[in-house]
Amino acid sequence: MHDVAIIGAGPVGVVAANLCGQYGLSAIAFDREPDVYDLPRAAGMYDDVQRILANAGLLGAVLPGTQEHVGAEFLDPDGNRLIGIEFPGLKTSNGFPPLLSIAQPEIEKGLRSCLDRYESVELCVSHDVREIEQHEDRVELTVHDLARGKSRGVSARWLIGADGASSSVRKSCRISWDSLGYDREWLVIDVEREPSVELPPFAQQICDPARPVTLVPMPGRLYRWEFQLGAGETREEMEDSNRVWELLAPWMSSEQGRILRAVVYRFHSTIAATFRRGRVFLAGDAAHQTPPFMGQGLCTGVRDAENLIWKLAAVKRGNGSDLLLDTYTQERHPMAVAMVQHSTNTGRLIDAYADMTVTGKPPPPDLIEYGYGGSKQLPTLTTGLLADGESEWIGQLMPQCRVRNGTTSGPFDDVVGPHWAVVAKEDPRSILSEDESRGWKDLGATFIVLDDPNAEGLFADGDVALVRPDRVIFSLGPNTAIPGLLAQ
Numbered sequence: 001m002h003d004v005a006i007i008g009a010g011p012v013g014v015v016a017a018n019l020c021g022q023y024g025l026s027a028i029a030f031d032r033e034p035d036v037y038d039l040p041r042a043a044g045m046y047d048d049v050q051r052i053l054a055n056a057g058l059l060g061a062v063l064p065g066t067q068e069h070v071g072a073e074f075l076d077p078d079g080n081r082l083i084g085i086e087f088p089g090l091k092t093s094n095g096f097p098p099l100l101s102i103a104q105p106e107i108e109k110g111l112r113s114c115l116d117r118y119e120s121v122e123l124c125v126s127h128d129v130r131e132i133e134q135h136e137d138r139v140e141l142t143v144h145d146l147a148r149g150k151s152r153g154v155s156a157r158w159l160i161g162a163d164g165a166s167s168s169v170r171k172s173c174r175i176s177w178d179s180l181g182y183d184r185e186w187l188v189i190d191v192e193r194e195p196s197v198e199l200p201p202f203a204q205q206i207c208d209p210a211r212p213v214t215l216v217p218m219p220g221r222l223y224r225w226e227f228q229l230g231a232g233e234t235r236e237e238m239e240d241s242n243r244v245w246e247l248l249a250p251w252m253s254s255e256q257g258r259i260l261r262a263v264v265y266r267f268h269s270t271i272a273a274t275f276r277r278g279r280v281f282l283a284g285d286a287a288h289q290t291p292p293f294m295g296q297g298l299c300t301g302v303r304d305a306e307n308l309i310w311k312l313a314a315v316k317r318g319n320g321s322d323l324l325l326d327t328y329t330q331e332r333h334p335m336a337v338a339m340v341q342h343s344t345n346t347g348r349l350i351d352a353y354a355d356m357t358v359t360g361k362p363p364p365p366d367l368i369e370y371g372y373g374g375s376k377q378l379p380t381l382t383t384g385l386l387a388d389g390e391s392e393w394i395g396q397l398m399p400q401c402r403v404r405n406g407t408t409s410g411p412f413d414d415v416v417g418p419h420w421a422v423v424a425k426e427d428p429r430s431i432l433s434e435d436e437s438r439g440w441k442d443l444g445a446t447f448i449v450l451d452d453p454n455a456e457g458l459f460a461d462g463d464v465a466l467v468r469p470d471r472v473i474f475s476l477g478p479n480t481a482i483p484g485l486l487a488q
């Protein structure tokens with residue numbers, strides 16, 4: 001029996017499979033398609049997701065499919081900036097550039113190539129999972145090998161449904177799929193341009209009342225436009241190639257590039273009511289779908305995988321009770337809702353700025369906060385496996401500060417592996433009781449000394465930070481006790 005079966009080898013399923021390998025879980029992943037989907041989809045990768053991939057040893061394999069992002073802006077119909085942000089080549093507290101442009105097929109190929117490192121992880125393409133049956137101690141799948149035309153049974157201790165927005169795993173578990181309010185049609189055009197064609201390097205939202213338009217720079221010669229459909233416009237007329245080139249005329253002509261895709265999509269905001277049903281977990285688009293205005297669809301799914309796999313590994317090792325697995329929904333569901341709402345409000349702001357051109361009435365200030373560079377922060381963790389405490393750092397990611405472990409010194413992630421870390425200004429074992437030191441050691445925790453004058457302000461003397469394997473700060477302050485959910 002496998003520890004984990006994964007249905008869907010899109011980016012989220014494959015990151016989950018790689019993480020299973022890293023954490024010592026055996027895994028089998030299935031995808032009904034013979035290869036990765038070869039058109040661009042997701043366009044952005046945020047710093048925290050780069051960090052997740054780096055810690056899983058995956059970042060090097062995906063970087064060839066990326067390019068640094070220079071910034072993003074909202075413009076009025078005359079091209080004046082309403083609100084915007086620039087990324088001047090800096091690294092964030094996670095230690096990576098704030099945002100990369102990505103070409104999803106290249107990313108997916110890179111992620112798949114890394115699976116070879118793990119003997120305990122298997123990827124089966126051209127395999128369609130047709131039935132799922134949940135038992136007390138396992139999940140049984142019926143899998144059809146499309147190349148051989150044969151079916152077989154596979155059993156696993158847990159199942160991850162990373163099978164995309166129309167997830168059959170979600171449906172078979174009867175988990176409801178609830179709308180969060182955005183539902184509008186846009187024409188998405190992906191172009192491979194001639195090298196001589198110059199296009200705006202910034203991602204742009206052109207807030208034109210005649211028709212809102214989005215421009216998305218992508219790596220290499222790829223470029224994307226999105227045109228909102230107006231009342232009465234049909235899919236057929238918008239996807240017609242003459243119409244497509246008419247829409248692109250302000251930027252380029254048909255001799256200057258090749259259309260890769262011109263398809264009308266309905267941008268949804270939807271969320272599964274729960275991300276767990278017994279031994280079955282939902283991740284990625286199977287669990288949430290967001291309008292693309294923040295480039296967060298793929299990123300939100302990778303964060304799901306990161307949140308779930310270390311917990312499954314802890315339960316398998318006997319370092320966590322089954323209740324630890326409930327924290328997956330408790331943590332990821334509100335985060336995903338907040339992310340989808342953030343993107344939805346960014347979409348509403350485009351419409352509100354477009355209306356302003358007609359009515360002269362500016363968008364309400366609380367909506368402007370959602371514009372690029374606006375004051376609204378992306379959500380951080382506030383529920384689940386977190387200690388009570390005063391520190392505002394609880395639930396945030398541990399900054400990539402310099403730390404020391406014995407004679408090894410370096411950025412936090414380079415010194416700490418995929419384990420819990422106990423961090424203090426001096427050797428944390430001098431602060432912990434003997435029982436606590438032994439308990440943390442038994443859990444495989446690393447004891448870390450802060451070695452960074454810039455980060456010392458985070459800690460009062462005698463404070464200890466307990467940092468989860470996913471780099472989330474569980475507690476920061478005098479608390480040093482092992483969380484109850486980790487004790488059996």
Ligand SMILES: Cc1cc2nc3c(=O)[nH]c(=O)nc-3n(C[C@H](O)[C@H](O)[C@H](O)COP(=O)(O)OP(=O)(O)OC[C@H]3O[C@@H](n4cnc5c(N)ncnc54)[C@H](O)[C@@H]3O)c2cc1C
Nearest residue numbers: 008010011012031032041042043129164284285295297298
């Ligand atoms: C036009 C477009 C533009 C987008 N733009 C952005 C963007 O700018 N930023 C962003 O972050 N995201 C964007 N996205 C969304 C992004 O592509 C998805 O969030 C991402 O692909 C989700 O990954 P996933 O692994 O959850 O699901 P998917 O990539 O959908 O993978 C699911 C996989 O499951 C397989 N599968 C399903 N059922 C079965 C079964 N029964 N048996 C075997 N295999 C099965 C499918 O073949 C598929 O390969 C965009 C999507 C589209 C379509």
